Amino acid sequence: MAIGKLYIGRKVRDLRETGKMTQGQFAERIGISTSYLNQIENNQRPVSASVLLALAEKFQIDIAELSTGEGDRLLSALSEALSDPLFETYSPSLQELKLVTQNAPGLAHALITCHQAYRRNSEQLAGFNDTLGRAAAMTETTPYEEVRDFFHFVDNYIHEIDVMAEALAGELGLGEGESHAALAGYLEKRHGVRIVRGPADEDYIRRFDPESRVLMMNPYAPAASRDFQIALQVAQLHAGRQVDAIAAAAGFRTDEAYEICRIGLHNYFAGALLLPYQKFLKAAMELRHDLELLAMRFNASLEQVCHRLSTLQRPGHKGVPIFFARIDRAGNITKRHSAARLQFARFGAACPLWNVHQAFEMPGRIIRQLAETPDGVRYLSLATQITKGGGGFRSAHPRYAIALGCEISYAGSFVYADGLDLGNRAGFDLIGISCRICERTKCAQRAVPPFKRKLIVDHDVRGPVPYKLAD
Template sequence: MAVGKLYIGRKVRDLRLASQTTQAQFSERLGISISYLNQIENNQRPVSAAVLLSLADKFRIDLSDLSGGEGDRLLSALSEALSDPLFAAYTVNLHELKLVVHNAPGIAHALIAAHQAFRHNSEQLASIDDTLGRASSVAENTPYEEVRDYFHFVDNYVHDIDMMAEELAQEIGIGDLEAFTSLSKYLENTHGVQLSRANQDDDLMRSFDKEKRVLTLNPYLPPATRDFQIALQIAQLSAGQLVDRVAANAAFRTTEAYEICRIGLHNYFAGALILPYRQFLKAARQVRHDLDLLTVRFGASLEQVCHRLSTLQRPGQKGIPIFFARIDRAGNITKRHSAAKLQFARFGAACPLWNVHQAFEAPGRIIRQLAQTPDGVRYLCLATQISKGGRGFHSGRQHYGLALGCEISYADQFVYADDLDLANVKAYDRIGISCRICERTDCASRAVPPIKSQLIVEHHSRSQLPYKIRSLVE
């Protein structure tokens, strides 16, 4: 597959401004003309390999930090928003979208937010009855979605919190001793907090009494969940000020979103504490991302390991660009993040041809799939089922499918690709992102037609779909 041209004008301009140099000075250090630099900064020309190497040499930057990860996420979200029938008079042009994303990302974010507001408004108006008088706020994005988008667009990596958690993990000996011993000793010795067992009938996972300095845990929690809850308490006590500052800097519209973000950031710290960045990255490379071995090595759950793999985006020390998602039986995506080109739909269910749906049929197994999206990018996709809850016969269980994967160029660094024929084009399943925005016209598994598409209905003939779709690129 051909490598796309790299348009990173905004990043080059930010680098120049950070170095406090004029275009003339900057172009001289790079060994290029002022006009070429001007064209690069305005995304009129891509960056050549020679310029990339010169940027790395002259300004000591990691080339991986110039990748288009953020742009891919923003481009996907903007493309989906503009595919709405609301914009029926406008045909989405990929070149124009890239210009907006690269040159004016703030406008792209604003348009996405406006589209979300429109959707919420439309959905609530469709079901409104006697609550019309309270409809003034329906156009706002929900606090949960606002926080979800915050983590999505920071690449699911929060540097200051990750660094602090790693430093604390080294201080208390995570990885040298069993995690429960390290965490509980630190909690008692540093914060004076004792552990206690909840009553047998108590359904709480954890409860902290600030006055008595007692953390009460459910005695039937799995070890990995128990350790995470202790790490979460340490996060609240040790990183509270940092978390508050990061959440405040996100400038959420409501107090509710701010508080939800604080929970997310405390959880982030807890995950980074029990799975320290460099230690975890090194182990992942050593075992070639074998999920079972990583869970045993760190005493973590499968979901914790998969989630952590998707956050390894530290500048200068990046892991494999991985996508990660958790879905329920109804196909709802309850967690999603992608450092790869694959981006999840913001609305609607996931593609039915994606192997994550098969995970519910084969509990305990890791299902592999070679897949290709409509843009021609190929992926190694892994899926498995997990169960949560179930503390006793009468307690309910929640079942989720976990999806994890990478672009095929990184597949050799995964043990799961060892016996797969990666070069065989026919081995790749043709998946999409979501039926409502998928451009494939010949998919028999399509649930609904793509929005902004023209349907051709023929009454005297019938194929697998009751209609034909005029190609979106015509």
């Protein structure tokens, strides 16, 4: 296997710090000098093939794990930003982009942030937004976007929170089967919190009164949602200081972003508590990622199962690298994460040829699709519709489609690959990421032309779209 130059200093440092080793101890473990390790961790020198093999042997990790991850996500985001017509005179090569993301990730993040501000500015100007002249409001990343990017670029895995939740799950005997009694008992004995049924005519799922130490639950909430909200209350009381420290260390620019991140971290703890890492990873492998069986075994919803699968990125014990997204009926991606090479577009709608859109047409079914992206990578993609909420006839029931998938090389780990001809390239649907950055020249579903491609209009010939793309 040919191994190119890899600058993976952050990953090596994270691996060392996870093992609580000094540079000297870690260097001795893999047979290199401390000075060489220091250069690797600071991205001053690439890792050699012998060092990669030593890391794989000593720490039981796949070499592929070290060459993927944040670099892929950052590379995708930077490439999308530079495809904007704003940079029409500059078309960086893939090698140039890799050098920037590997050696100067901070610069790449800064450029992406600048591009986000430019796009918001342009969109508001085009719409004659009444905030014209309020420069900060027009150019700043919204708190929600800032938090979304925080989770995106930490690989959707928070080690300290995940390990803490797993330890508590072991103490309470959580992992498979019914969790409600154990969670309720823990809250009452350890924190003096009593759970009561609330009135059914109010718009809430959970309401906590810190003075009376009463946690009021909506009696009509689905069992999976109820247990998750109780686990979230456990997160606030058990891991509050750790959550606050992580959110503070992220360096958000606004209090709103800080508070939104705290919500996200509490949710992360709740998911990791109900679906503890090692037990869930083992079950996922045993059941070959059968989503419905996993949901039944852990008394969880399909969305909770899919979301948890997207967080299985613990160094040395990673699950299958998957992509996960939740999309509403308007095509908005409301949740997204990818540990695979597939990276979701940050702007614009998702490709209409992706099977996630079909899920709304076939509720109750898990739809399979073999798909190939413009870079030639092939995937197994799964999609299904979910309905949120509870209550009766007059209650709101928001509907979403969730998508989950992996590269074809991992498809054998999924029961959904059975019966599919994975070796027949003609059986793969040609999908894109977003029309604005998709280079496919023959697509009947194209909504807008791609950036940086000259259009050829022939008034005598009409194809699927009224123009052709110049080579």
